[in-house]
Amino acid sequence: MPFLVKRVASAVFVVFGAITLIFLVLNVLPGDPAVLVAGEGASPATIANIQAELGTNRPLGVQYGHYLWALAHGNLGTSFATNEPVASRIWAQFPPTLELTVSSCLIAILLGVSLGIVAAVRQDRWLDRLIQTVVLFLTSMPPFWIGILLILVFSVGLHWLPAMGSATVSQLILPSACLGFNITGQMERMVRGSVIEVLHEPFVATLRGKGLRELPILFNHVLRNALIPVITMLGLLIGQTLSGVVVVETLFARQGLGRLIVDALGVRDIPVLEGVVLFISIFYVFLNLLIDLSYAWIDRRVRN
């Protein structure tokens, strides 16, 4: 129980910190939002008007207090561009991003775990070398370039899959492959390392000595131990995916939070930018909390 309480308290603390950090970055760093909204060559009077409208001419402490007060009431502010509440825009755009995140993580887990196991079992043989080379390229390629290559091959060349949109399942395949491939590499490395480590533990030698065959050893004993640390890796992967949605949604002209961010950037819509980044960060913190808790539940040693 103390572990649970401690972990939840620290997550709440981090969320509060993230709210403050994002507020500070967007309000304290040089670059007045009013100047950005007014555009280049605006007169000082226009800028002062916009400042009054946005409330950015008030002291920072007052702005921060108001911001927290509004957040406590679930109010993320109003979009500069459309005058809609930011919260409703986020809710409308969240489902497609969630779909994309889940499907690309599934691809990364399936591919990463299976490639990792194969590479570990065949450590230092040619198959392992091949997998390591592929993985090196996957982790070094910009995700949007992977996406462009996928579009060139499967949409432009073969006409198999659509390159644009986010309405149907077939439109989900290329973007999730693009993001999924990008994070497969890290997953594979983690799984490979973990399986190799467990394969060298004395209990595996004991099992071999007992005359058990390699496959039952691998599936019944080694993987059980080796895949536990991989769970913690999931948090990191989700962070990477949430980072990747910004470019991938733009590239594939999908709806979603990443697209919302890029659109907000284009028109300097600070409340939307602030709201979406905050929303994604909170989502990320609580997913990590869940992962940590489930990890403690699976592996009791962590609790102490």
Place this chain on the structure above:
Amino acid sequence: MSGHILKSTLLAVLGKASEPRERASSAPTSPSGKWRFRQHAAIIIPGIIIAFILLCAAAPGLVAPYGPTDMDDNAILAAPSWQHLLGTDQYGSDIATAIIYGARQSVLVAFGAILLGTAGGSLLGMAAGYRGGWIDTVSMRLIDIWISVPPMLLALIVAAALGGGFSSTVIAIASMLVPRFARIVRARVIGIKILPFIAAAQAMGASRLWILWRHVLPHTGSVILVLATLGVADAILIGAALSFIGLGVNPDQPDWGYLLSEGRNYLTDAWWYATFPGLAITLLAVSVNILGDALRRRTDPNGIRK
């Protein structure tokens, strides 16, 4: 960074190469002790590629087949040929030339961000790790908050807040690297601080700064070097992503990410336009990753005999 750190790090990196390795699987060691190409291939091949890219960045005029603003009206969106090895863009400009001239921006952004990120991360990590106590607690809590914003999003809001352009891109990428570096440097410093020679220096009355500079930093140097090398790849990728969504450096000096985003508009007519700038980014990132891995294997504290 001062000379002795660089020297000790280089010695650690290169000196290890000739010693027999404990883990035979990581690289074959020649029994005769002779210098073999295969042994060093993981450093030489990426080294040559990186050197070539650095040459392009430093003196694009020497390498590029055309001038940066040359346009060929007879070759609008022309496919790769002997005249234009990597094809041309919508103005008939040579894409190979654009990539060579774009290297400078991409490389400068990555190196600037790495310098800033490594310096910031090392300072924070050393302060937290060596001082311990409340400074450590506070910095680690700050870092928890710092990494709670997914890296790309953090870089994005920092770049947006600073208004885009070269220096804001550099600061944005560095802001995402600092917390990660600080954590690793801190762990390393905590491991070093308990070693007897630190206690000896303290007993001799050495000041805290002197111990940090003369004893802790040289022993952390190899870790920082490896982090910096592997971080370059991340910096390149994030820099390209920022350019891709229009937040990067100036369009007057198009970098690789910008070329890629331009090429994206011509996917159906000109596959080469987006493919080759992306290939350049990948080639640089792969080379840097291989080099970083090779350096890590050679400076791994587990590989150094106690």
